[in-house]
Amino acid sequence: MARREFFIATFLLNFIIINGSDPTAGNILKADEMLLDNQVLNSTNGIFQLGFFNIKNSKNRYLGIWYTNPYKTMVWIANSDHPIIGGTGMLYLSPDGTLSIQNNTGQNIWSIGSQQSRGVPQACLLDSGLLVINDTKTGKILWQSLYQLSDTLLPHVPLGYTKFLDSMLEIQISSWNITGIDPSPGQYVRKLDPSRLYELVTFRGSDIIYRTGPWDGERWNGFPKMNQDMVKFVVTAGENGAYFWYEPQDPSILWRWVLKSNGTTYRYYLNGSDWVEYWKAPDESTPSYAVCGPYGINFDGDCKCCMDDPFHPKNGKDWKNRIFSEGCERNVPLNGTNHGFVTLRHVKLPDTINAVSDGEKSRSECERWCQKNLSCMAYAYIRWQGCLAWLGEIIDMEQFLDGGDTLYIRVASKRHNRKLVLIIVPLSIVVVLILVVILVRKKIWWLFRKYRPAAVEQETYATNGQEDIRFFEFFDFDTIKVATNNFSATNIIGEGQLGPVYKGVLQNGETIAVKKLSRSAPNGNKQLRNELQLLARLKHRNLVKLTGFCIQQQEIILCFELMQNSLDQLLFGTRHREEVLELNWEQRSRLIQGTASGLLYLHEENGDTIIHRDVKASNILLDQKMNPKIADLGISKLFQEDRSVFTVSTFGGTRGYIAPEQQHGMMSTKSDVYSFGMVILEIIRGKRNTSYPSGLVSLVLRYLNEGRILELKDTRLRGPWSDGELKRCIHIALLCLLEEPHMRPSMRQINLWLTCQSIELPPLPDQASSWGNIVMDPLTSVYSSALL
Numbered sequence: 083m084a085r086r087e088f089f090i091a092t093f094l095l096n097f098i099i100i101n102g103s104d105p106t107a108g109n110i111l112k113a114d115e116m117l118l119d120n121q122v123l124n125s126t127n128g129i130f131q132l133g134f135f136n137i138k139n140s141k142n143r144y145l146g147i148w149y150t151n152p153y154k155t156m157v158w159i160a161n162s163d164h165p166i167i168g169g170t171g172m173l174y175l176s177p178d179g180t181l182s183i184q185n186n187t188g189q190n191i192w193s194i195g196s197q198q199s200r201g202v203p204q205a206c207l208l209d210s211g212l213l214v215i216n217d218t219k220t221g222k223i224l225w226q227s228l229y230q231l232s233d234t235l236l237p238h239v240p241l242g243y244t245k246f247l248d249s250m251l252e253i254q255i256s257s258w259n260i261t262g263i264d265p266s267p268g269q270y271v272r273k274l275d276p277s278r279l280y281e282l283v284t285f286r287g288s289d290i291i292y293r294t295g296p297w298d299g300e301r302w303n304g305f306p307k308m309n310q311d312m313v314k315f316v317v318t319a320g321e322n323g324a325y326f327w328y329e330p331q332d333p334s335i336l337w338r339w340v341l342k343s344n345g346t347t348y349r350y351y352l353n354g355s356d357w358v359e360y361w362k363a364p365d366e367s368t369p370s371y372a373v374c375g376p377y378g379i380n381f382d383g384d385c386k387c388c389m390d391d392p393f394h395p396k397n398g399k400d401w402k403n404r405i406f407s408e409g410c411e412r413n414v415p416l417n418g419t420n421h422g423f424v425t426l427r428h429v430k431l432p433d434t435i436n437a438v439s440d441g442e443k444s445r446s447e448c449e450r451w452c453q454k455n456l457s458c459m460a461y462a463y464i465r466w467q468g469c470l471a472w473l474g475e476i477i478d479m480e481q482f483l484d485g486g487d488t489l490y491i492r493v494a495s496k497r498h499n500r501k502l503v504l505i506i507v508p509l510s511i512v513v514v515l516i517l518v519v520i521l522v523r524k525k526i527w528w529l530f531r532k533y534r535p536a537a538v539e540q541e542t543y544a545t546n547g548q549e550d551i552r553f554f555e556f557f558d559f560d561t562i563k564v565a566t567n568n569f570s571a572t573n574i575i576g577e578g579q580l581g582p583v584y585k586g587v588l589q590n591g592e593t594i595a596v597k598k599l600s601r602s603a604p605n606g607n608k609q610l611r612n613e614l615q616l617l618a619r620l621k622h623r624n625l626v627k628l629t630g631f632c633i634q635q636q637e638i639i640l641c642f643e644l645m646q647n648s649l650d651q652l653l654f655g656t657r658h659r660e661e662v663l664e665l666n667w668e669q670r671s672r673l674i675q676g677t678a679s680g681l682l683y684l685h686e687e688n689g690d691t692i693i694h695r696d697v698k699a700s701n702i703l704l705d706q707k708m709n710p711k712i713a714d715l716g717i718s719k720l721f722q723e724d725r726s727v728f729t730v731s732t733f734g735g736t737r738g739y740i741a742p743e744q745q746h747g748m749m750s751t752k753s754d755v756y757s758f759g760m761v762i763l764e765i766i767r768g769k770r771n772t773s774y775p776s777g778l779v780s781l782v783l784r785y786l787n788e789g790r791i792l793e794l795k796d797t798r799l800r801g802p803w804s805d806g807e808l809k810r811c812i813h814i815a816l817l818c819l820l821e822e823p824h825m826r827p828s829m830r831q832i833n834l835w836l837t838c839q840s841i842e843l844p845p846l847p848d849q850a851s852s853w854g855n856i857v858m859d860p861l862t863s864v865y866s867s868a869l870l
């Protein structure tokens with residue numbers, strides 16, 4: 083089924099709003115008649131007048147059409163580049179159909195018309211504000227002002243193009259040289275561009291300034307807020323041409339769209355005696371055309387590459403200096419036919435200058451076609467137009483929080499790479515291990531630091547088996563509302579520090595965890611979005627991935643991947659589930675190592691320092707394979723500037739895990755280290771710190787003194803374990819739990835100790851008071867570290 087309305091070829095020629103004109107009425111100039119300088123034609127509805135006028139302080143005289151009320155507002159000028167200089171003018175319609183403006187000595191200043199009339203022509207000012215010359219015998223239109231619009235587009239007046247006797251007839255609006263002062267032709271035109279796929283485009287000369295994105299039957303793709311517009315937009319298209327016009331929702335309201343001399347189109351409507359500015363584009367907030375270069379995407383005034391994964395800035399140095407014009411390029415160049423597509427949601431689709439559309443193809447045919455044709459770099463499937471395919475570089479994209487369309491961009495296939503990864507990863511792991519051992523021996527830590535991120539990245543690459551990588555999304559509020567059954571209480575799966583966590587099921591069946599935070603300060607949203615984006619970029623196998631968010635006035639909604647379990651449920655049971663899983667030592671040790679690795683990434687390896695602030699068993703979630711994933715990451719960072727919104731206790735962490743300095747509002751990565759130490763002890767003991775009146779640390783110290791430290795381990799611990807590893811973990815935990823933050827190790831050291839058992843741990847301090855003001859029984863006060 084064709085997706086477009088059929089186009090009537092003669093539409094343009096017959097574009098008339100019949101106003102039932104009475105030939106004697108004041109809206110008609112008959113053949114061989116003159117309209118004198120002081121006379122006007124009135125449209126039948128009284129809204130428009132045609133006559134002569136001056137502009138402000140100029141003596142130049144023009145023939146034009148204006149809105150009569152509340153004061154003359156020009157909507158069309160006949161002789162904009164041929165004014166009558168000094169003196170008055172008159173308008174004459176000759177019997178052959180030529181309309182001419184003469185000055186007061188009878189000289190022709192301007193004329194228009196076909197000279198084709200064999201009958202009796204007449205000029206008529208229509209209710210739509212157009213001037214039409216008509217052959218009253220045949221009814222044929224000889225000329226109309228539509229062919230030569232000024233800077234104003236009136237309601238119901240079509241912009242567009244038609245192929246007419248082998249030539250392209252275009253209807254466009256053109257700016258004045260200086261709006262309001264000099265009506266001679268300016269630099270800008272706005273039109274429905276015949277070389278693109280139904281986009282309204284503003285040009286300066288041949289340079290494109292602004293495009294709306296392709297039409298999808300209801301809206302312009304790059305103009306997401308169109309739905310609640312005060313006017314209705316209409317596009318009609320066919321074999322020979324296409325037209326756009328607008329219709330006010332309320333027909334009693336007068337409108338005009340004006341292309342001003344700096345290239346911005348303004349939309350005004352009349353309220354009382356004021357023209358109210360309703361909308362304008364482009365303006366200061368509109369990204370300039372192609373600002374982010376090929377494959378670059380504008381988001382909220384910034385540029386990013388299509389996806390962090392398959393694309394990177396082509397010129398990284400320029401990019402850092404905010405020169406984005408070179409755009410982005412693929413990490414893996416395209417080669418051969420084995421390509422896949424990555425998905426980009428909520429985008430203003432790229433410039434369609436190099437795109438083709440096909441309304442007959444289905445969505446899957448569209449993908450297959452694009453996959454096969456090696457020049458197809460991206461495709462999209464939108465309403466009305468169907469399959470759009472870009473043959474070559476794509477440019478001028480923007481991403482929105484909501485709206486836009488989904489674009490699929492060709493990238494080198496993952497499957498193809500996976501084979502390579504299978505060979506390269508084991509090889510490189512061996513190489514990296516050898517390097518690490520060498521470096522560790524030589525104690526060149528800072529070098530190690532340089533190599534580490536690469537290793538992490540390869541791992542995530544290798545584990546990412548999806549063909550179609552899922553990216554971070556901006557959800558709209560309604561989607562989340564539906565997914566969580568209107569935040570129904572039955573969907574609550576947990577109670578976070580900042581509010582309940584809901585289980586949500588998206589329309590595609592995917593399950594997510596949804597956290598709703600309220601925030602009293604709606605300003606600074608842009609910064610908040612940037613930070614959310616930063617967080618969304620955090621990618622590590624031991625972090626719960628933030629997959630999307632939504633900002634709705636007072637509320638921020640965060641979406642995460644949904645996890646099965648949390649560590650506290652597993653270790654301590656929960657209100658709902660008393661049975662506790664018996665974890666063996668290997669599993670517990672993996673939990674400790676994974677958590678440590680996630681924290682190291684947060685602290686150092688993501689390119690930023692992010693303090694978690696609330697490391698605890700309930701924030702360590704477990705996937706099906708019992709891999710630990712740290713949750714709630716960096717929420718604290720988001721609210722850093724805004725912490726007054728929440729009580730201090732919310733941000734001071736959780737009882738039982740709070741580092742001593744944290745109670746005084748001092749915060750550093752070492753506070754996370756402290757909390758991590760407590761988590762280690764809880765994993766080993768299988769009990770909460772808070773279930774001991776004097777705390778786990780004093781219990782450990784007591785057991786140490788009594789020479790029975792191995793009894794610290796969970797009584798439910800089954801299977802084999804290593805006394806050495808157990809002791810080593812307790813030793814590390816005690817180092818983490820030291821009172822002085824600077825005495826505590828960094829997550830980097832801890833990771834190394836956990837992975838390389840051969841590295842000797844620093845000795846524990848001699849004084850029990852090193853662990854602060856812990857409640858000690860008499861025995862503990864004579865603490866001796868030698869026993870560990």
Ligand SMILES: *[C@@H]1O[C@H](CO)[C@@H](O)[C@H](O)[C@H]1NC(C)=O
Pocket residue numbers: 107108109122123124
């Ligand atoms: C047009 O309307 C004005 C008043 O708005 C009136 O003075 C004038 O005579 C009318 N002209 C014609 C030709 O009807």
Ligand SMILES: *[C@@H]1O[C@H](CO)[C@@H](O)[C@H](O)[C@H]1NC(C)=O
Pocket residue numbers: 167168169185186187188189190191
């Ligand atoms: C009328 O127009 C002619 C030709 O442009 C010009 O030479 C003449 O000076 C004009 N007359 C007046 C009174 O402006």
Ligand SMILES: *[C@@H]1O[C@H](CO)[C@@H](O)[C@H](O)[C@H]1NC(C)=O
Pocket residue numbers: 098100103206214216217218219220221222
């Ligand atoms: C053109 O002339 C015909 C015949 O008189 C008439 O029916 C029609 O309304 C006229 N059109 C316009 C725009 O004046």
Ligand SMILES: *[C@@H]1O[C@H](CO)[C@@H](O)[C@H](O)[C@H]1NC(C)=O
Pocket residue numbers: 259260264266267
């Ligand atoms: C447009 O305005 C500029 C001054 O802003 C002037 O120099 C130029 O000649 C004008 N162009 C035309 C065609 O009148």
Ligand SMILES: *[C@@H]1O[C@H](CO)[C@@H](O)[C@H](O)[C@H]1NC(C)=O
Pocket residue numbers: 353354
């Ligand atoms: C017009 O202005 C009045 C008062 O200024 C206001 O109440 C009304 O909402 C406005 N109407 C529109 C359509 O903007």
Ligand SMILES: *[C@@H]1O[C@H](CO)[C@@H](O)[C@H](O)[C@H]1NC(C)=O
Pocket residue numbers: 344345346364365366
């Ligand atoms: C044109 O001027 C208006 C008002 O000063 C401004 O908002 C707009 O951004 C300008 N347009 C361009 C393309 O510079």
Ligand SMILES: *[C@@H]1O[C@H](CO)[C@@H](O)[C@H](O)[C@H]1NC(C)=O
Pocket residue numbers: 417418
């Ligand atoms: C594409 O890769 C294959 C090996 O996978 C290689 O033989 C071929 O030369 C490459 N083609 C191009 C155009 O780089």
Ligand SMILES: *[C@@H]1O[C@H](CO)[C@@H](O)[C@H](O)[C@H]1NC(C)=O
Pocket residue numbers: 438454455456457458473
């Ligand atoms: C891709 O499609 C375009 C448009 O249909 C066509 O002109 C071009 O030849 C095709 N290229 C290949 C390699 O098939």
